[in-house]
Amino acid sequence: xxxxASAYFIEDRHDPNETHTLAVLVQNEPGVxxxxxxxxxxxxxxxxxxxxxxxxxxxxxxxxxxxxxxxPMVIAQIKNQLDRMxxxxxxxxxxxxxxxxxxxxxxxxxxxxxxxxxxxxxLADAFRARxxxxxxxxxxxxxxxxxxxxxxxxxxxxxxxxxEVSRTGVAxxxxxxxGM
Amino acid sequence: xxxxxHDPNQMTGAAMIVRALIDxxxxxxxxxxxxxxxxxxxxxxQQSEVxxxxxxxxxxxxxxxxGYARSTGKPGVALVTxxxxxxxxxxxxxxxxxxxxxxxxxxxxxxxxxIGNDAFQECDxxxxxxxxxxxxxxxxxVNDLAxxxxxxxxxxxxxxxGPVLVDVPKDVQFATGTYHPPRKSDVHRSYAPRxxxxxxxxxxxxxxxxxxxxxxxxxxxxxxxxxxxxxxxLRELVEVTGFPxxxxxxxxxxxxxxxxxxxxxxxxxxxxxxxxxxxxxDVMLCVGARFDDRITGRVDAFSPGSKKIHIDIxxxxxxxxxxxxxxxxxxxxxxxxxxLQVFKAEAKxxxxxxxxxxxxxxxxRNSLYYKKSNDVILPQHAIQALFEQTRGKDxxxxxxxxxHQMWAAQFYGFEDPHRWMTSGGLGTMGYGLPAAVGxxxxxxxxxxxxxxxxxxxxxxxxxxxxxxxYELPIKIFILxxxxxxxxxxxxxxxxxxxxxxxxxxxxxxxxxLAEAYGAVGLQVHKPADLDGAIxxxxxxxxxxxxxxxxxxxxxxxxxxxxxxxxxEMLLPEQANDEATAKAFAGGKALV
Ligand SMILES: Cc1ncc(C[n+]2csc(CCOP(=O)(O)OP(=O)(O)O)c2C)c(N)n1
Ligand SMILES: [Mg+2]
Numbered sequence: 016x017x018x019x020a021s022a023y024f025i026e027d028r029h030d031p032n033e034t035h036t037l038a039v040l041v042q043n044e045p046g047v048x049x050x051x052x053x054x055x056x057x058x059x060x061x062x063x064x065x066x067x068x069x070x071x072x073x074x075x076x077x078x079x080x081x082x083x084x085x086x087p088m089v090i091a092q093i094k095n096q097l098d099r100m101x102x103x104x105x106x107x108x109x110x111x112x113x114x115x116x117x118x119x120x121x122x123x124x125x126x127x128x129x130x131x132x133x134x135x136x137x138l139a140d141a142f143r144a145r146x147x148x149x150x151x152x153x154x155x156x157x158x159x160x161x162x163x164x165x166x167x168x169x170x171x172x173x174x175x176x177x178x179e180v181s182r183t184g185v186a187x188x189x190x191x192x193x194g195m
Numbered sequence: 196x197x198x199x200x201h202d203p204n205q206m207t208g209a210a211m212i213v214r215a216l217i218d219x220x221x222x223x224x225x226x227x228x229x230x231x232x233x234x235x236x237x238x239x240x241q242q243s244e245v246x247x248x249x250x251x252x253x254x255x256x257x258x259x260x261x262g263y264a265r266s267t268g269k270p271g272v273a274l275v276t277x278x279x280x281x282x283x284x285x286x287x288x289x290x291x292x293x294x295x296x297x298x299x300x301x302x303x304x305x306x307x308x309x310i311g312n313d314a315f316q317e318c319d320x321x322x323x324x325x326x327x328x329x330x331x332x333x334x335x336x337v338n339d340l341a342x343x344x345x346x347x348x349x350x351x352x353x354x355x356x357g358p359v360l361v362d363v364p365k366d367v368q369f370a371t372g373t374y375h376p377p378r379k380s381d382v383h384r385s386y387a388p389r390x391x392x393x394x395x396x397x398x399x400x401x402x403x404x405x406x407x408x409x410x411x412x413x414x415x416x417x418x419x420x421x422x423x424x425x426x427x428x429l430r431e432l433v434e435v436t437g438f439p440x441x442x443x444x445x446x447x448x449x450x451x452x453x454x455x456x457x458x459x460x461x462x463x464x465x466x467x468x469x470x471x472x473x474x475x476x477d478v479m480l481c482v483g484a485r486f487d488d489r490i491t492g493r494v495d496a497f498s499p500g501s502k503k504i505h506i507d508i509x510x511x512x513x514x515x516x517x518x519x520x521x522x523x524x525x526x527x528x529x530x531x532x533x534x535l536q537v538f539k540a541e542a543k544x545x546x547x548x549x550x551x552x553x554x555x556x557x558x559x560r561n562s563l564y565y566k567k568s569n570d571v572i573l574p575q576h577a578i579q580a581l582f583e584q585t586r587g588k589d590x591x592x593x594x595x596x597x598x599h600q601m602w603a604a605q606f607y608g609f610e611d612p613h614r615w616m617t618s619g620g621l622g623t624m625g626y627g628l629p630a631a632v633g634x635x636x637x638x639x640x641x642x643x644x645x646x647x648x649x650x651x652x653x654x655x656x657x658x659x660x661x662x663x664x665y666e667l668p669i670k671i672f673i674l675x676x677x678x679x680x681x682x683x684x685x686x687x688x689x690x691x692x693x694x695x696x697x698x699x700x701x702x703x704x705x706x707x708l709a710e711a712y713g714a715v716g717l718q719v720h721k722p723a724d725l726d727g728a729i730x731x732x733x734x735x736x737x738x739x740x741x742x743x744x745x746x747x748x749x750x751x752x753x754x755x756x757x758x759x760x761x762x763e764m765l766l767p768e769q770a771n772d773e774a775t776a777k778a779f780a781g782g783k784a785l786v
Pocket of ligand 1: 600624651674681
């Protein structure tokens with residue numbers, strides 16, 4: 016590779032990217048989310064999806080679920096960098112354990128009449144989406160599932176009058192009796 | 196119910212801060228007052244256990260605290276006001292984060308009810324310093340203050356050390372609450388650095404070491420941070436194994452420069468023998484270093500044939516730049532101790548005679564060669580002369596950033612840890628002078644020298660005033676080449692010698708400047724006068740600015756041009772125009 020005049024060795028990395036879902040258990044205190052997000056922006060990591068909520072109020076524990084992409088070396092870095100943050104208890108790579116379930120919830124607004132309206136309802140049924148709001152010319156559907164399923168559903172709604180989508184981002188949990 | 200007014204643990208937030216400092220054994224702090232810290236300054240005024248050193252700029256307080264920390268192994272403490280006081284701390288905090296220096300910074304903040312209102316001298320201090328601290332806190336309730344302060348000291352000094360900041364609004368400083376002395380429960384349960392290395396990994400490491408034919412030990416600042424015990428273990432390991440050892444800029448002094456297994460520093464401006472040994476080794480033991488880009492050169496050609504063992508207390512340092520075979524997470528001293536124990540019980544000294552013969556050939560290239568002159572002082576010669584004159588004395592060296600820093604690392608022999616304070620990770624010009632102030636505060640009777648450059652030294656020159664006020668006899672030894680030499684060197688090698696803004700135009704008269712501060716100024720031009728002038732500098736028991744006029748256009752060699760591997764170093768005797776042009780040709784990359 017031709018090196019530009021630089022203070023650093025600029026290198027091509029050819030390792031393929033992987034997508035991983037990380038569950039991060041943190042102390043719920045002011046600034047903790049800013050720390051986590053700052054780590055990603057500061058070190059140039061990707062965030063595909065992020066969800067956060069307090070999960071154990073008495074213990075002030077929150078769970079952050081992050082979907083990220085990177086080479087295997089970068090993914091390992093991300094986990095280590097998260098783990099060394101003071102308020103972080105635990106980082107679990109839900110993708111690596113292979114035994115996890117991922118779900119997302121989306122609310123999808125579709126506007127249309129006649130054939131399109133009927134078709135939208137039929138597809139909703141096939142995807143187990145529920146109608147949670149309706150007018151004579153629109154529906155709001157609620158759908159849960161993994162990211163692929165939701166993407167697929169949204170793609171199908173597009174020609175039927177898709178107006179708006181709101182998604183929660185991914186939440187993940189391990190299978191079986193053990194906790195994290 | 197007991198009467199609260201007689202409870203000795205009832206006190207104001209400001210009093211708690213001073214009390215916590217005392218409880219953590221702090222005897223000296225560096226700071227600068229302002230509206231948002233006046234209650235703390237009022238407490239400082241009314242006691243004598245903690246000495247406050249008034250700097251001239253908050254950046255100076257930060258670097259002084261760093262110098263103090265690095266020369267003592269204890270945390271350095273800085274106290275600054277809100278707004279500009281806090282923003283002026285960003286450079287030293289970042290510097291300390293990069294070099295893993297334990298620093299506790301206490302900053303004042305506007306009163307709680309004004310936070311977010313763009314109040315006078317308000318800034319989002321925890322937001323601004325979040326990426327440049329190991330951790331930081333905004334304390335909104337005086338009853339949380341004791342716990343946070345104790346945790347701050349623990350986080351700064353344990354695991355991989357680093358800077359922390361506690362932001363205390365002025366109303367919290369005034370408010371009365373309950374103090375408690377440090378206790379275990381003050382620390383986040385989520386924070387538990389691992390100290391002891393994994394036994395299986397340690398066995399794997401020993402077996403690699405015992406069977407090595409071409410081993411090398413590559414040590415870094417982590418060994419020094421870990422403490423005296425780590426240095427002792429490292430030295431013993433070198434003794435027991437007979438292995439060659441090199442070190443990063445940060446690790447100098449862990450193994451003595453006069454030791455027979457010493458290869459000199461490695462990396463971009465490291466010695467030929469150190470870099471070649473790294474490149475050709477079959478087993479590399481990396482202790483408390485992090486395969487930084489100034490060390491590795493081209494990553495895909497870095498030590499291609501070796502099995503690598505990496506000891507580090509920070510798991511995120513492992514496999515960050517270079518993939519290693521045997522990672523061991525733990526404290527350097529602890530892990531080295533375990534390795535030694537297993538090695539002594541189960542292995543014997545490997546026969547590596549032919550490896551040492553190979554190393555001797557590389558050494559014979561004399562990669563630190565330079566041509567002395569009778570007319571003009573060569574900067575390398577100036578460092579050597581300084582080293583000779585201070586050898587055996589109780590000396591501490593700090594530096595600024597540039598060519599002089601690299602020459603100091605190459606030509607000053609460090610025999611012990613904690614004697615060498617330089618800004619490695621961040622490369623902060625202006626670090627050395629205030630750092631020297633901090634070192635001298637910690638070691639009032641020692642000889643403290645800042646090896647400086649004419650450009651860098653002007654960045655924090657104001658701290659001369661601090662040195663004079665507190666009678667700190669620091670010596671500022673300026674290698675005055677009238678250039679930002681390192682920048683000029685890159686421009687020469689990389690940008691067609693177009694010296695864009697790298698000439699030190701309108702330099703002050705350093706002798707007069709010293710006198711203006713009430714310090715001593717010395718100037719020397721001729722090689723013949725150098726030794727005498729250095730003697731004089733040492734004997735003066737006051738702060739000295741030493742203007743050492745050196746050859747203006749000298750370049751720092753050897754060096755690894757970037758995009759090149761360790762075995763593609765440019766040596767001084769090859770560094771004529773033609774060879775240099777070739778080394779940097781095509782790629783056109785320098786560092
Ligand atoms: C705060 C800061 N600004 C800019 C730089 C970039 N820089 C690195 S070395 C250098 C020149 C230093 O000149 P001098 O102090 O005279 O040292 P010399 O290289 O001449 O020995 C500069 C500008 C830096 N390291 N730090
Ligand atoms: Mg200079």
